[in-house]
Amino acid sequence: MRRAVFGSLPSPAVRRGVVAALASAALLLTAACSGEGADGGAPGQRSDSAAPSQDSASPVSPSRAADRPPAKGSAKVVSTLTDGLKTPWGLAVLPGGDLLVSSRDEGTVHRVDGESGKQTLLGSVPGVSPAGEGGLLGLAVPSTFGADRLVYAYVTTTSDNRIVRMQYDEKRPEGRQLGAPDTVLRGIPKGSIHNGGRIAFGPDKMLYAGTGETGDTGLSQDKESLGGKILRMTPDGEPVHGNPEADSVVYSYGHRNVQGLAWDARKRLWASEFGQNTWDELNLIEPGGNYGWPEAEGEAGEEGFIDPVAQWRTSEASPSGIAFAEGSIWMAALRGERLWRIPLSGDAGAEPLADPQSFLDEKHGRLRTVVSAGGDRMWLVTSNTDGRRAPKPGDDKILLVEVE
Numbered sequence: 001m002r003r004a005v006f007g008s009l010p011s012p013a014v015r016r017g018v019v020a021a022l023a024s025a026a027l028l029l030t031a032a033c034s035g036e037g038a039d040g041g042a043p044g045q046r047s048d049s050a051a052p053s054q055d056s057a058s059p060v061s062p063s064r065a066a067d068r069p070p071a072k073g074s075a076k077v078v079s080t081l082t083d084g085l086k087t088p089w090g091l092a093v094l095p096g097g098d099l100l101v102s103s104r105d106e107g108t109v110h111r112v113d114g115e116s117g118k119q120t121l122l123g124s125v126p127g128v129s130p131a132g133e134g135g136l137l138g139l140a141v142p143s144t145f146g147a148d149r150l151v152y153a154y155v156t157t158t159s160d161n162r163i164v165r166m167q168y169d170e171k172r173p174e175g176r177q178l179g180a181p182d183t184v185l186r187g188i189p190k191g192s193i194h195n196g197g198r199i200a201f202g203p204d205k206m207l208y209a210g211t212g213e214t215g216d217t218g219l220s221q222d223k224e225s226l227g228g229k230i231l232r233m234t235p236d237g238e239p240v241h242g243n244p245e246a247d248s249v250v251y252s253y254g255h256r257n258v259q260g261l262a263w264d265a266r267k268r269l270w271a272s273e274f275g276q277n278t279w280d281e282l283n284l285i286e287p288g289g290n291y292g293w294p295e296a297e298g299e300a301g302e303e304g305f306i307d308p309v310a311q312w313r314t315s316e317a318s319p320s321g322i323a324f325a326e327g328s329i330w331m332a333a334l335r336g337e338r339l340w341r342i343p344l345s346g347d348a349g350a351e352p353l354a355d356p357q358s359f360l361d362e363k364h365g366r367l368r369t370v371v372s373a374g375g376d377r378m379w380l381v382t383s384n385t386d387g388r389r390a391p392k393p394g395d396d397k398i399l400l401v402e403v404e
Contacts, residue, residue, distance in 0.1 A: 003031055004132075007159070008204075009305065016194065018113070019039075022061070024207045028068045028393075030244070031208060042156045043307045043401075046368065048291040050318045051198050051323070054273060055366060058168065063329075064237070068351075068352070068354060068355055069353075069354050069355070070261075070354060070355055071341060071343050071354040071355055071356065071357035072133055072210075072354070072401065073326075073328070073341060073342075073343070073357065073404050074359070074403065074404050075172075075330075075339055075341065075359035075360065075401055075402070075403045076141050076402055077145050077279070077363075077380070077399045077400065077401055078361075078377075078400050078401070078402045078403065079358065079399070079400045080116070080117075080394075080397050080398070080399055080400075081099075081112065081117040081379070081397075081398040081399065081400055082117035082118075082119055082397065082398050083110050083394040083395070083396070083397040083398075084119075084246070084267055084394065084395075084396075085101065085110075085119075085174045085381075085385070085395075085396040085397065085398070086103050086105065086106055086385050086396070086397070087103050087105040087106065087134070087135070087383075087385050087386050087396070088101050088102065088103060088104075088368065088369070088381050088382075088396050089102050089103070089104040089136065089137050089138065089197065089368060089369065089383075090102040090136070090137055090138040090139035090153070090154070090198075090199075090369065090385065091139065091321075091371050091379060091381055091398070092140055092151070092371075093114075093141075093371060093372075094141060094211075095145060095146050095374070096114070097114035097115070097163035097251070097373075098111055098114045099111070099112040099114060099124070099379065099398065100112055100114060100139050100141070100151060100396065101139075101141050101280070102137065102138070102153065103135075103136060103138060103186045104111075104130060104134075104135035104136055104245065104386065105130045105135050105138075105386070106124075106130075107124050107125050107128035107130060107136045107155075108122075108124050108136070109121075109122045109123060109125065109139070109151070109178060110122060110125065111125075112205050112296075112398060117265060117384070117398075120174060121174055122168065122174075122175070122177045122178050123175055123176050123177055123178035124178075125153060125155060125164070125166070125181055126180065126181060127155065127157050127164075127181065128155050128156065128157055129157050129158045130156065130158065131156070131192060132191070132192030132193055132195075132196045133153075133191075133193050133194065133195050133204045134156030134161065134190055134191070134192070135154065135156050136153060136155055136156075137153075137154040137155065137156070137195065137196075137197030137198070138153065138198045138199040138200075138209075138292035139152065139199070140150065140152045140153075140201055140207065141153075141268055142205065142207075142235055142264075143201065143205060143340070147375075148343045149167055149168045149169065150165050150166070150167060150168070150235075151165065151166050151167075151168050151178065152164070152165045152184065152199055152207065152235075153165070153166070154197045154198070154209060155181075156190050156195060156200045156311075158188070158317070159189070160186055160187055160188055160189065160190050161188035161195055161196070161197075162183055162184075162185060162186040162187070162188060162213070163183075163184045163185045163188075163199060163207070163209060163237065164181035164182060164183050164184060164244070165181065165182050165184055165235075166178045166179050166180070166181050166182070166200065166287040167179035168336055180372060182236035183257050184207075184231060184235075184236065185209075185226075185231070185239075185249065187226055187238040188209075188211050188214070188216045188227065188231075189211075189216070189219060189225065189226065189227035190214060190225045190390060191212070191214025191216070192206040192215075193214065193215050193255075193257075194212030194213055194214050194256065194257040194274070195211075195214065195216055196209070196210045196211035196212040196257060196258050196259060197210070197211075197212075198210040198245070198258065198259050198260055198261050198320075198321065199234075199261075200261045200262070202232075202263060202267075202269065203267045204240075204325065205235075206232055206233065206234060206235075206240050206263055207228060207231075207232070207233050207234070207235055207237075208231065208232050208233075209230070209231040210227060210230055210231075210255070210257075210258030210259055210260070211226055211227055211228060211229050211231065211255070211258060211260055212227065212255075212256065212257035212258065212274075213227045213228035213255070213256060213293070214227055214342065216375040217256075217293065217294035217380045218294075219253055220253060220254050220256065220293045220294060221248055221253065221294075221295075222292075223245070223248070223253055223288075226249070226250070228253065228254070228255045228256060228257075228260070228293065229250050229251070229252065229253050229255060229258075230250075230251045230252045230255065230258055230269075230271060230285060231249045231250060231251055232251035233249040237249070239303045240373070242287070243287070244287050244288035251285070251287060252285050252286065252287065252288065252289045252290075252291060253289075253290055253291070254289075254290040254291040254292045254293050254295075254305065255271075255273055255291050255293055256273055256274055256297075257273060257274040258271050258272070258273050258295040259272060259273075259274065259319065259320045259321065260272030260273075260319055260322035260331065260332075261322070262319060262322045262323050262324045262329060263324060264305050264324045264329070265324070265327070265346075266348075268284060269284075269285040269327055270283065270309075270322060270324070271285050271322075272278075272283060272319035272320065272321075272322045272331055273308075273319070274314075274318060274319065275297050275298060275314055276297055276314075277314060277323060278297055278298055278313070278314065278366060279297050279298025279299070279308070279311040279312065279313070280311060280312045280313075280316075280317040280318060280319050280327065281298065281308035281310070281311050281312075281319075282308055282309050282310040282311070282319070282322070282331065282342060283306065283308050283309065284306075284309050286361075288308060289306045290306065291305065291308075292304050292305035292306070292307075298311045299311060309342075309350050309351070309352060310342055310352055310356055311357070312336070312340070314335065315335065315336065315389070316336045316338075317331070317333045317335065317340065318333055318335035318336055319331050319332065319333055319334070319335045319336075319340075320332050320334055320367070320368050320369060320383070321353060321368060321369035321370045321371070321381075322370065322374065323370045323371050323372050323378055325375075325376065325377075325378055325403055326345070326376055326403050326404060327343060327344060328342055328343045328344060328403075329341075329342040329344060330342075330370050330378060330403070331370070331379075332364075332368055332369060332380065333358075333367055334366045334367065334368065334383060334388075335356075336367055337356075337361065337362045337363075337364070337365055337367065338358045338359065338360055338361040338362065338367070339358065339359045339360045339367060339370065339401070340356050340357070340358050340359075341356065341357045341358075341359065341403070342356045342381075343357075360401075362397065364380075364382050364397070365382050365383070365384040365389065365391075365392065365395070366383040366384055366386070366388060366389065367380060367381070367382060367383065368381045368382065369381040370401075373378055373400065375404050376399065376400055376402055376404055377400060377403070378400075378401045378403060379398055379399070379400065379401075380398070380399045380400075380401050381396065381398055381399075382395060382396045382397050382399070384396055
């Protein structure tokens, strides 16, 4: 939804108060009248629970460059590494190629052998309180994992979303190999929807997190809140030198629900974001950048807001994880049930080299997470046991995808 420019609106504080009040009223009305549970979301508050749509509208913004060539390339599933996973969400690659995968609803972490697919339960994460779109979400391991054996996780508790880290000790018995969680950052707003949840270590060895506004749209423009933001911090959870505000972990703001983070070959940060009812987004992140929500959705062309590099109709995307491989950003789509490729230019420009291209359309159901497996291969995680659709035999799975 495109909004009016700031000059025609009341003050930011007044706008935030009005928007927050309207959002809260809508949520209460939904609970009272529709009988929906926590996963449903309120009118105008689209969660990733929406079923696939038959909307045939063009998935790409009509304002795209007319002379942009069609994308060329391919992506195919070459094997299923493992199956039978329950509500998988986060995925992290260990040195040597094995994987760590989190279960959103069960609050557990499994290690998956990168060749055989054998699953080993490492343990449960204490304090996780799964509900709606919250639970045990993103996982990340630092480049120092070989020495410190630390695993980071984004978790929903009874009071907030927070980032914790745990010691991984393979010498302990199966199911107890993760130590007690140490809180790195607390106080990220929580809700039944829009919890964000992706964490990743950047090329600068700092920890980044994508958060959501939990349905309270006023949080996105509030720089004092950690909701509706991309955060940048040290591995200990402290603000980083070079952040927009010296005493804050807020790196960019004006986001609705960030669930994908990835860096390209030029070490630029990209993020995927759920829109409301019109446009889902892929954004190139600038420190201190305002990405417009709730005043703008998609390409608004308004002064003071950064427009997305690419956008999709919500029926074709509902983007979650993203990865960089073979010169492109690859974006996993939940509601759209496909894998999007966005070819990037090798120069400093932000425009895609070619139109986005989709693969695996409706072949594997909802797609939650994608990470690089090195070279021309990626790991792709399905998300069909999260209550949004009827799972098929073997769900959920980690698939090995080959791209070119």
